[in-house]
Every structure is written in structure tokens, then in C-alpha cells.
Amino acid sequence: MGGKQAKKTTTSTELTPKQIALLKANTKYSEKEIRDWHAGFMKDCPSGRLDKKKFVDLYSQFYPNGKADKYCKYAFDTFDANHDGSIDFEEFLLAITATSQGDLNDRLEVAFDLYDISNDNQIDQKELATLITAMYDLVGDADRKGDKDPKKRAADIIAKLDVTGDKKLSKAEFVAGCKSDPVIRQLLAPGV
Missing domain, CATH: 1.10.238.10 (EF-hand)
Structure with missing residues (x-):
């Protein structure tokens, strides 16, 4: 009892080498750019997850004269690839890539x-x-x-x-x- 330590697991707030390799393979970003995006994402979403409310809040900053909630409902559902009700960093960066870097x-x-x-x-x-x-x-x-x-x-x-x-x-x-x-x-x- 008590002699065994719990196995340390990587939290969703840390980037693993495997995640970086996956993101480098699926985006045009360098490791440094991926880490910079991740730092910004974690600043806005310390839990490592972006929920619908925060998503609407972020969009509202870009469109202060409009109402972002209806549009964001559909955009959020599109970017929440695994449909778990939140957007993690990988989903976020792949969505950014698809809307800005893709052909x-x-x-x-x-x-x-x-x-x-x-x-x-x-x-x-x-x-x-x-x-x-x-x-x-x-x-x-x-x-x-x-x-x-x-x-x-x-x-x-x-x-x-x-x-x-x-x-x-x-x-x-x-x-x-x-x-x-x-x-x-x-x-x-x-x-x-």
C-alpha cells in the first residue's frame, strides 16, 4: 500500500513529441511556430480545451459590431472533429491550417x-x-x-x-x- 507511485501521464496541456511530429506533418508550421501557437492557445485556454462559450467570446473580439453566437455554433461543430464538446489544441491548429494554409x-x-x-x-x-x-x-x-x-x-x-x-x-x-x-x-x- 502506498509503495507504488502513480504512473506520470502527459496532460492535455503539454505537447508531446508525437503531437509535434503529427502537426508538422499536417501543417506548414515549424516546431517553433507550433509551440508559439500552443503557448497562445494555453494562455487563452489554460485547461487545454476551448469550449463553445470561449469560442464565441474569441470570435466576438474579432467582430465587435456583430453577433457571433449563431455563426460560432456551426463553426464550433465543424472544428470539434471528435464531437466531444470542446476543441483541443490539435483540432484548433488543424482548423486554422485548413482555413488559412490549405489550397x-x-x-x-x-x-x-x-x-x-x-x-x-x-x-x-x-x-x-x-x-x-x-x-x-x-x-x-x-x-x-x-x-x-x-x-x-x-x-x-x-x-x-x-x-x-x-x-x-x-x-x-x-x-x-x-x-x-x-x-x-x-x-x-x-x-x-
């Missing part, structure tokens, strides 16, 4: 995943209108009349990008449509 196709595929609320590999008009509304809220855009009405805009986008005529967008239709139409890409995937 255009990769970044548009992440945008598609964000819009595919039902996770059925298609975006219907309701999903598209929901996310357009959330994006308007995020940036504080209250003008939603005429061509800016989210439902009308969603219907117009689907009509323009839907190659198969099923009134839904597949990932291929979404990516191809955003690549060929810079106006739609700017609306659906700003900064991509």
Missing part, C-alpha cells in the same frame, strides 16, 4: 463542411439561408432586404451553382461554383 480547394471544402449543417454531404436552400443569416449577424449587417434577403440569396446561389438540378449543392458543385464566381466565393467563403 483553395481545401479551404472551400472546409467552408462546405460548415454549411452542411445536416452532415448529409449536401447543402440545401434552408442550410444556406441559415448560414448566410448567421454570417450577416456575425458582421453586424442588418440590411437584409431585396437581393440581400438570405432566403432569396440562398435560392439564387443554388439556382446558379446546382449543376444536377436537385436543388442542393454537392461538395463538388459548391467548390466549383465558388472557384468560378468570385462574388459568390466572397459571400460564402470570405477570405478564401
Whole structure:
């Protein structure tokens, strides 16, 4: 009794050599950059996990004139890869990488995943209108009349990008449509 010591385990707040190797292999970041990102993440999330509330708080800092909660609900669910209700450092850095370092196709595929609320590999008009509304809220855009009405805009986008005529967008239709139409890409995937 008491003679055995508990085996020391690495907490989620420490980066292991294996994690660093994995992140280096899946990002363009150097070990130093990964450690810098990790230090910043740990400063904001001392537990090593980013919950939905903190996620919304962080987004709200970038969009002080908008309402981040609706948009963040969908973004958080997209980035919480293992669906455990929080984002750990690996999920965080891989999400940052996918949205900033990936080639255009990769970044548009992440945008598609964000819009595919039902996770059925298609975006219907309701999903598209929901996310357009959330994006308007995020940036504080209250003008939603005429061509800016989210439902009308969603219907117009689907009509323009839907190659198969099923009134839904597949990932291929979404990516191809955003690549060929810079106006739609700017609306659906700003900064991509």
C-alpha cells in the first residue's frame, strides 16, 4: 500500500513529441511556430480545451459590431472533429491550417463542411439561408432586404451553382461554383 507511485501521464496541456511530429506533418508550421501557437492557445485556454462559450467570446473580439453566437455554433461543430464538446489544441491548429494554409480547394471544402449543417454531404436552400443569416449577424449587417434577403440569396446561389438540378449543392458543385464566381466565393467563403 502506498509503495507504488502513480504512473506520470502527459496532460492535455503539454505537447508531446508525437503531437509535434503529427502537426508538422499536417501543417506548414515549424516546431517553433507550433509551440508559439500552443503557448497562445494555453494562455487563452489554460485547461487545454476551448469550449463553445470561449469560442464565441474569441470570435466576438474579432467582430465587435456583430453577433457571433449563431455563426460560432456551426463553426464550433465543424472544428470539434471528435464531437466531444470542446476543441483541443490539435483540432484548433488543424482548423486554422485548413482555413488559412490549405489550397483553395481545401479551404472551400472546409467552408462546405460548415454549411452542411445536416452532415448529409449536401447543402440545401434552408442550410444556406441559415448560414448566410448567421454570417450577416456575425458582421453586424442588418440590411437584409431585396437581393440581400438570405432566403432569396440562398435560392439564387443554388439556382446558379446546382449543376444536377436537385436543388442542393454537392461538395463538388459548391467548390466549383465558388472557384468560378468570385462574388459568390466572397459571400460564402470570405477570405478564401
